[in-house]
Amino acid sequence: xxxxxxxxxxxxxxxxxxxxxxxxxxxxxxxxxxxxxxxxxxxxxxxxxxxxxxxxxxxxxxxxxxxxxxxxxxxxxxxxxxxxxxxxxxxxxxxxxxxxxxxxxxxxxxxxxxxxxxxxxxxxxxxxxxxxxxxxxxxxxxxxxxxxxxxxxxxxxxxxxxxxxxxxxxxxxxxxxxxxxxxxxxxxxxxxxxxxxxxxxxxxxxxxxxxxxxxxxxxxxxxxxxxxxxxxxxxxxxxxxxxxxxxxxxxxxxxxxxxxxxxxxxxxxxxxxxxxxxxxxxxxxxxxxxxxxxxxxx
Numbered sequence: 245x246x247x248x249x250x251x252x253x254x255x256x257x258x259x260x261x262x263x264x265x266x267x268x269x270x271x272x273x274x275x276x277x278x279x280x281x282x283x284x285x286x287x288x289x290x291x292x293x294x295x296x297x298x299x300x301x302x303x304x305x306x307x308x309x310x311x312x313x314x315x316x317x318x319x320x321x322x323x324x325x326x327x328x329x330x331x332x333x334x335x336x337x338x339x340x341x342x343x344x345x346x347x348x349x350x351x352x353x354x355x356x357x358x359x360x361x362x363x364x365x366x367x368x369x370x371x372x373x374x375x376x377x378x379x380x381x382x383x384x385x386x387x388x389x390x391x392x393x394x395x396x397x398x399x400x401x402x403x404x405x406x407x408x409x410x411x412x413x414x415x416x417x418x419x420x421x422x423x424x425x426x427x428x429x430x431x432x433x434x435x436x437x438x439x440x441x442x443x444x445x446x447x448x449x450x451x452x453x454x455x456x457x458x459x460x461x462x463x464x465x466x467x468x469x470x471x472x473x474x475x476x477x478x479x480x481x482x483x484x485x486x487x488x489x490x491x492x493x494x495x496x497x498x499x500x501x502x503x504x505x506x507x508x509x510x511x512x513x514x515x516x517x518x519x520x521x522x523x524x525x526x527x528x529x530x531x532x533x534x535x536x537x538x539x540x541x542x
Contacts, residue, residue, distance in 0.1 A: 278360070278363055278364070278365040278369070278373075279365065279369050279372065279373045280373075281373075282360075282365075282369075282370060282373030282374060282377065283373050283376045283377040283380075284377070285377065286347070286373070286374055286376075286377020286378055286380075286381070287377050287380060287381065289377075290343075290377070290378070290381035295342075296342075296343070296381060296385065299339060299342060299385065300384070300385040300388065300389070303335065303339060303385060303386075303389050304388065304389035304392055306331070306335065307328060307331070307332075307335075307389045307390065307392075307393050308389070308392060308393060308396065310327055310328060310331055311324050311327060311328060311393050311396065311397070312396070314327045316328075317393070317396050317397050317400050318400045320397065320415040321394070321397055321415050321416060321417055321419055321420040322415050322416075322419055322420075322504065322505065323415075324393060324397050324420070325419070325420055325423040325500070325504055325505070326505060328390075328393070328423075329423075329497070329500055332427060333463070333493055333496070333497065334463065336386065336427060336430055336431050336434065337434045337459055337462055337463060337493070338459065339382065339385060339386065339431070340382055340431045340432075340434035340435040340437075340438055341434065341435075341437075341438045341441075341455045341458070341459060343378050343381060343382045343385075343435055343438065344375075344378050344382075344435045344436075344437075344438030344439045344441075344442060345438045345441055345442055345451050345452065345454075345455040346442055346448065346451055347374050347375075347378050347438070347439055347442045348370075348371070348374055348439060348442040348443045348536065348540070349442045349443075349445060349446075349447075349448065349451050350442075351374070352446075353448075357370070357540070366537075367537050367540035367541050368537040370537075370540065371439065371443065371533055371536045371537045371540065372533065374439060375435070375436065375439050375533055378435060378439070379432055379435055382431055382432070382435055383428055383431070383432075386427060386428060386431050387424065387428065390420075390423075390424045390427065391424075394417065394420050394424075397417075397420070398417070419503075419504045419507065420504070422503050422504050423500055423504045426496060426499045426500055426503070426504075427496070427500075429496070429522075429525050430492060430493075430495075430496035430525065432525075432529055433492045433525045433526075433528040433529045433532075434462065434492065436528065436529040436530075436531075436532035436533050436536075437458055437462070437492075437528065437532045438455060438458070439532065439533065439536050440532040440533070440535045440536045440539075441454050441455055441458060442536070443535075443536035443537075443539045443540055444535075444536075444539050462491070462492060462493055463493060466490060466491030466493065466494060467491060467493070467494060470484075470487050470488060470490070470491070470494065473487065485498070485516055485517045485520070486517050486520050488516060488517075488521075489516070489517055489520035489521045489523070489524040490524060491524075492524060492525055492528045495516070495520075495521035495522075495524040495525055496521075496525070497516075498516025498517075498521050499516055499518060499521045499522070501516060502516045502518055502521075503518065
């Protein structure tokens, strides 16, 4: 009767043993924990690699040198960002590519991707974790030098009575803050392109070669194509501001002019479409990361 209505003693002992075994067995980490682990690993890699530290110090020295030698650091925030814009158009892509062109390739060469594939984490999450970790290091490398320059302007600005406000015609630290934010968006877009390159290649030399090609295309190719389109009549005046948004470099340049330089001058022609330019930077970032995840899925 007890066997029909209740659990027999042997069955109870087996269930207790199984339950105890389940409690002692380690559970597999979930995807969120693995994503955080990937980000932390990338940050450790950046911290241990002295190349990134040297790169950051050199970046700071170059920006301070340009602002100081040109005298803009004593003239105000807007003159300083005008002096820094052209050098940053070259330096930011170089720094971003340095952070990302071997990020996923290095994991593949060390066999870490094969290990990650045994865990419940998708290739999209692997790419996202690598990107976020590298992006944090890149943002620090870009923000700190620009913040140092801004501090130098605040201490050295000759016009102590300059009006700090956000309206037109005023030299303001707010305009320089906009410049920093736009520079970060540009850097993140180029980093995503570098991550895509890292996922697509199979060797360090090919990664470096493709990164150089990507830099040339980003820095020169798109601008030349737009200039050719204008000269050939394919791009009219009305479409020019939207055509400039196709290139991440031109989108960044146009946003800086529209939101930090023309605003300070008070008047000026439309030099960019802010919505189209921001959409371009977002598209380059998301599209490149999506391509990287698709390549890993093959």
